Amino acid sequence: MSLFKTGGRKMPEFVGPLMAVLALAFILSVTTERFLSLPNIMNILRQTAINALIALGMLMVMLTGGIDLSVGSTAVLSGCVMGVLLKNGVTNEILLILAGLGTGILAGTLNALLYTRLELPHPFVSTMGTRMMYRGLALFITGAAPIAGFSTGILFLGYRNLFKVIPSGFVLVIILYTAINVMLTRTALGRKIYSVGGNREAARLSGINVKWVLNYTYIMSGLMSSIAGIVLLGRISSASPIASETADMDAIASCVVGGTSFLGGKGTVAGTLAGAMLIGVINNGLDLLGAQTDSKYIVIGSVIICAVFLDVVRNKTEEKGRRLAQARSMSERDNENP
Amino acid sequence: MGEAVVELKNITKIFPGVTALDSMSITLESGRIHGLIGENGAGKSTLIKVLTGVYIPDKGDIYVKDRRVKFSNPLEAKRMGITCVYQELNIAKDLSVTDNLFMGEYVKNKLGFLDYKFMNAKAAEIMGDMGQNIDPSKYCGQLGMGQQQLVEIGKSILTDAKVVILDEPTSSLGSKEAAALFSIVRKLKDKGKAILFVSHKLEEIFELCDVVTVMRDSKHIVTLPSSEVTKDRLISYMVGRTLNNLFPKERVEPGGTALEVKNFSCAGAYKGVSFTAKYSEILGFAGLVGAGRTELFRGLFAADRRDGGEVFIDDRKRDIRNPAGAIKNKIAFLTEDRKLQGLVLSESIMRNICLVNLDALKKGFLLDRKRMVKQAEDCAARLKIKTDSIYKLAGELSGGNQQKVVIGKWMNVDANIYIFDEPTRGIDVGAKIEVYNIMTSLVKQGKCVIMISSELPEILGMSDRVIVMRGGRIMAEVERSGVNFNQEDIMRAAWGGSLQNEPI
Numbered sequence: 001m002s003l004f005k006t007g008g009r010k011m012p013e014f015v016g017p018l019m020a021v022l023a024l025a026f027i028l029s030v031t032t033e034r035f036l037s038l039p040n041i042m043n044i045l046r047q048t049a050i051n052a053l054i055a056l057g058m059l060m061v062m063l064t065g066g067i068d069l070s071v072g073s074t075a076v077l078s079g080c081v082m083g084v085l086l087k088n089g090v091t092n093e094i095l096l097i098l099a100g101l102g103t104g105i106l107a108g109t110l111n112a113l114l115y116t117r118l119e120l121p122h123p124f125v126s127t128m129g130t131r132m133m134y135r136g137l138a139l140f141i142t143g144a145a146p147i148a149g150f151s152t153g154i155l156f157l158g159y160r161n162l163f164k165v166i167p168s169g170f171v172l173v174i175i176l177y178t179a180i181n182v183m184l185t186r187t188a189l190g191r192k193i194y195s196v197g198g199n200r201e202a203a204r205l206s207g208i209n210v211k212w213v214l215n216y217t218y219i220m221s222g223l224m225s226s227i228a229g230i231v232l233l234g235r236i237s238s239a240s241p242i243a244s245e246t247a248d249m250d251a252i253a254s255c256v257v258g259g260t261s262f263l264g265g266k267g268t269v270a271g272t273l274a275g276a277m278l279i280g281v282i283n284n285g286l287d288l289l290g291a292q293t294d295s296k297y298i299v300i301g302s303v304i305i306c307a308v309f310l311d312v313v314r315n316k317t318e319e320k321g322r323r324l325a326q327a328r329s330m331s332e333r334d335n336e337n338p
Numbered sequence: 339m340g341e342a343v344v345e346l347k348n349i350t351k352i353f354p355g356v357t358a359l360d361s362m363s364i365t366l367e368s369g370r371i372h373g374l375i376g377e378n379g380a381g382k383s384t385l386i387k388v389l390t391g392v393y394i395p396d397k398g399d400i401y402v403k404d405r406r407v408k409f410s411n412p413l414e415a416k417r418m419g420i421t422c423v424y425q426e427l428n429i430a431k432d433l434s435v436t437d438n439l440f441m442g443e444y445v446k447n448k449l450g451f452l453d454y455k456f457m458n459a460k461a462a463e464i465m466g467d468m469g470q471n472i473d474p475s476k477y478c479g480q481l482g483m484g485q486q487q488l489v490e491i492g493k494s495i496l497t498d499a500k501v502v503i504l505d506e507p508t509s510s511l512g513s514k515e516a517a518a519l520f521s522i523v524r525k526l527k528d529k530g531k532a533i534l535f536v537s538h539k540l541e542e543i544f545e546l547c548d549v550v551t552v553m554r555d556s557k558h559i560v561t562l563p564s565s566e567v568t569k570d571r572l573i574s575y576m577v578g579r580t581l582n583n584l585f586p587k588e589r590v591e592p593g594g595t596a597l598e599v600k601n602f603s604c605a606g607a608y609k610g611v612s613f614t615a616k617y618s619e620i621l622g623f624a625g626l627v628g629a630g631r632t633e634l635f636r637g638l639f640a641a642d643r644r645d646g647g648e649v650f651i652d653d654r655k656r657d658i659r660n661p662a663g664a665i666k667n668k669i670a671f672l673t674e675d676r677k678l679q680g681l682v683l684s685e686s687i688m689r690n691i692c693l694v695n696l697d698a699l700k701k702g703f704l705l706d707r708k709r710m711v712k713q714a715e716d717c718a719a720r721l722k723i724k725t726d727s728i729y730k731l732a733g734e735l736s737g738g739n740q741q742k743v744v745i746g747k748w749m750n751v752d753a754n755i756y757i758f759d760e761p762t763r764g765i766d767v768g769a770k771i772e773v774y775n776i777m778t779s780l781v782k783q784g785k786c787v788i789m790i791s792s793e794l795p796e797i798l799g800m801s802d803r804v805i806v807m808r809g810g811r812i813m814a815e816v817e818r819s820g821v822n823f824n825q826e827d828i829m830r831a832a833w834g835g836s837l838q839n840e841p842i
Contacts, residue, residue, distance in 0.1 A: 182704070186704045186705050186707070187700075187703060187704055187705055188696040188697050188699070188700055188705055191689060191693075191705065192696065194682070194684075194685060194689075195685065195693055198682035198684045198685055199678075199679075199681065199683065199684075201678060201679045202678075202679055202680055202681055202682055202693075203682070203693070204661055205639070205641055205661050205671060205673055205679055206661070206693045206694045206747065207661050207662040207664075207694055208662070208693075208696075265682065265684045265685070321734075
């Protein structure tokens, strides 16, 4: 128990993955020359940005006990809608960005309505369907070919640096993570999201409009995915309908490694960021070590399983502590009222 | 005939804070139908679970055919020939009758594949013996409730069980289906099975059982041949609890009508229910578990749909469509099951207490943390929630403290009508008194309090007026000052009898 409790307060979820990031960083800086260089670290942040943005939307959905498998397709579709508009002569940057974000919001709205209106059994199934639909739509409208030619005003999120070193995409991550953290922890809506995930029936009977809360999280997930899609445009400097095939799994992995529960009600913004960073560092480190895709998959897969296992151990320890506390309070009561 | 098959001797089962069985003994004999009755919480379910190996008793012995045995899991009890048809059927609705009957006992042919030819034939034979000529490859979901129950009974016939326990088997059956079930139970009896028949319907006990055992307060009260006992005597065995000064009842003059419910109906739960509740009054809802009380108030709170009926609050008709609407109409609903419906266990005490009025705790766009902390601390102090911190998770609290958090949730909304559903279930005496004090103070503030409770002493101790429900209908209404305001009469109404001193 002492492993997971510090001075009576519970260890925050992000400490585990953060320590893993630091340990890994230490190993990599000893074993490779390039890891601890500024360009490489900035590279990691740039690579992590897209996954981190998608994971942020995924976190909100997972907090309600749901899941969104369509995130990668939504990101790609948003970029492709922008590409098609560009090809048809729309060059206004604001208009293009609004179209991209609008696509994400629409995609999220459809996911939300399938769940809360048509009452499909679990978003796993419905978003698996829309995952294919959105990807197919992206391929259809682009004729399966990438579209290039965006102006720097749109691409800057993917490649430009602020103050010459910090990737602008990562700055966006910091801004959005801070904002969503405030939303989740300090606003009524945020508390409702946790309550709906923690006990949907109790939330409903407390007068919370559960469907509205669910709708909001899926729409936010779509929106975050489209923002990630715009960052992706900048990174590959074109709209490609075949990019980010594994985005959904990477995002889920980031959340889970960061301590988000599949059952809902548990998870933090900080944990998710740490989870996304861990996956970014592993990817980068294995690249530096000259690893191929196969070994990368094996390592990241193992990390996910380890993280979830640690979570199980932690929950069991907490559960045991809870039972002990209950037993103690009961025996105290017995002593008071013999 | 009449040889002891299973014998429980001085069985005691203790759960944290509650003694569920207190030195309970019962003997089931072959070729006999043994009735078991008792108030809610008398210990019947625990007894069944000890018999079927679900619970391991703390003290006492179990004998099967004069051999002392110990069950460490349900499978061992089943191997000893003890089977139970639970009220909640264990039927897989998407599987066929054959699959359900043979679940876990599949018959294979020489090649190691399932021998459906044999199993279907056997299933048809078993169901046919019970007068059900149905195609055994039919899905159980296509069968009626009565037939599904027979499939469960068929399982015990298939395994040639010696003991068949029927836990309130007729609660979801029509009278025709029940009659069919009875003739099958009698057939089982003739085949020499020992049958334990648990029921809330006294008529059934007299119609079917050879002997009847009454339980009260986790104890064995009496076992008698059912031919030698009357309905009234059984009821007096079931009550007979002593009332003490546990209840801090203070008489407050009732005010005007707060709530009027007209003709509430919901198929399968309650029908044609009308009543009124007044300000400054505790209105008790008595009845057995499953009488439709919780369902009625979930319908009122719009937690579930209902088929019909009207609600008037302060003499104005209200259209309540969801729980949020009910809260706007100043109704607070303290649900029966704290863990499933009342609390978010993974959240802190503070966040649970602030759940209902979250939107009122905003300062601009953000939540006002200071006010949340103050509200939670005030609440914890006022309700005497025992905790070192309001940041403790609700799941870490004892039952009584959890219940106080649920109450605390509703103290911060400006409600006028408070519905308490089984407010003291599973909490200790000290916490119970505190819950009663809270009700009393609400009534003194002029609020309308409705208390659903299955504990008669509590109903009698706290209510100004009692409505008794049975089978989804109102059976009786008793004023505190009335002659029928006693355990026997309320119990009689709850068990389907009439009041002894009918009001003129």
